[in-house]
Amino acid sequence: MSTTHLPLTRTSIEHAHTVIAPLIHSTPLLTSSNLSLDASGGRNVLLFKPESLQRAGAFKIRGASYSLACLSEEQLAKGVCTHSSGNHASALAMAAKARGAKCYVVMPSNSAECKVASTRGYGAELVFCPPTLKDREKTLAEVQARTGATFIPPYDAANTILSQGTCFLEIEAQAAEQGYGKLGAVITPVGGGGLLAGTSLAAAGTGVRVFGSGEREVTVKANTIADGLRTPVGRINFPIIQKYVESVITVSEEEIIDAMHLLWERAKLVVEPSGAVAFAAARSEAFRALRALSRSS
Numbered sequence: 001m002s003t004t005h006l007p008l009t010r011t012s013i014e015h016a017h018t019v020i021a022p023l024i025h026s027t028p029l030l031t032s033s034n035l036s037l038d039a040s041g042g043r044n045v046l047l048f049k050p051e052s053l054q055r056a057g058a059f060k061i062r063g064a065s066y067s068l069a070c071l072s073e074e075q076l077a078k079g080v081c082t083h084s085s086g087n088h089a090s091a092l093a094m095a096a097k098a099r100g101a102k103c104y105v106v107m108p109s110n111s112a113e114c115k116v117a118s119t120r121g122y123g124a125e126l127v128f129c130p131p132t133l134k135d136r137e138k139t140l141a142e143v144q145a146r147t148g149a150t151f152i153p154p155y156d157a158a159n160t161i162l163s164q165g166t167c168f169l170e171i172e173a174q175a176a177e178q179g180y181g182k183l184g185a186v187i188t189p190v191g192g193g194g195l196l197a198g199t200s201l202a203a204a205g206t207g208v209r210v211f212g213s214g215e216r217e218v219t220v221k222a223n224t225i226a227d228g229l230r231t232p233v234g235r236i237n238f239p240i241i242q243k244y245v246e247s248v249i250t251v252s253e254e255e256i257i258d259a260m261h262l263l264w265e266r267a268k269l270v271v272e273p274s275g276a277v278a279f280a281a282a283r284s285e286a287f288r289a290l291r292a293l294s295r296s297s
Helices: 011-022 033-040 060-069 073-078 087-099 113-121 131-145 158-164 166-177 194-203 236-246 252-269 273-283
Strands: 080-083 103-106 127-130 185-189 211-217 245-252
Touching: 011 060, 011 158, 011 166, 011 194, 011 273, 033 252, 033 273, 060 087, 073 245, 087 103, 087 113, 103 113, 103 131, 113 127, 113 131, 127 131, 158 166, 158 194, 158 252, 166 194, 185 194, 185 273, 194 211, 194 236, 211 273, 245 252, 245 273
Parallel strands: 080 103, 103 127, 185 211, 211 245
Antiparallel strands: none
């Protein structure tokens, strides 16, 4: 496939979806009357897209699969590389293994042990570095110089943004199929911003309100349970988010933990903190104070 990037539009996201559909799971769209009551007093129906059930355990397989599909055979022969604290690392390792390509991953030294084990288990060669963006980029440059591998960005790239936006296309279609009608709003976790930027592009012009969600005062060096959000927003993603996202709702670590407990107790969903932040935002006073949403949110 050509490595030329398509424009950042919904049409391009639809194209990306046709490419990756055979390579990923179509995760379900779930609801819980109890959780909807908890979050909004029953005013809105909350719909959950559990990408924790996705291949490699996260939505990141969408970006990894599409990015590899856009590489030439010559590029694949030299392998791929990235820097990531976990989910993108595991997804890229899995996608590379499926294509028979070598995968090199730079991980910050404070990465969660479970994500280190997962990435290594998919066959990636790991290189550790201090937990700063500068050190990630410096170490990655050294890996590229040594291997000739192609860098697959975890969030700040056109192909990544387009493929992450495919998640919203599925939510939109599944909501209609299940009789929920038009969505009122969508809440997306935000770390580097690839998922939020892609979601906002896919939702542009549909009338669906787009919100980001994150933990307060998270930095690249911070020790936080929401380790997947411990990264700066990408340069490409930021202006997209500024243009299309209504606001970013921040929550505390305690609110994230409460959200995780409720998702497990009421819906039997095991969700990592970086994913549970979206439900935590839906339960927050900031979200409840917004002007009325339509029935499905």
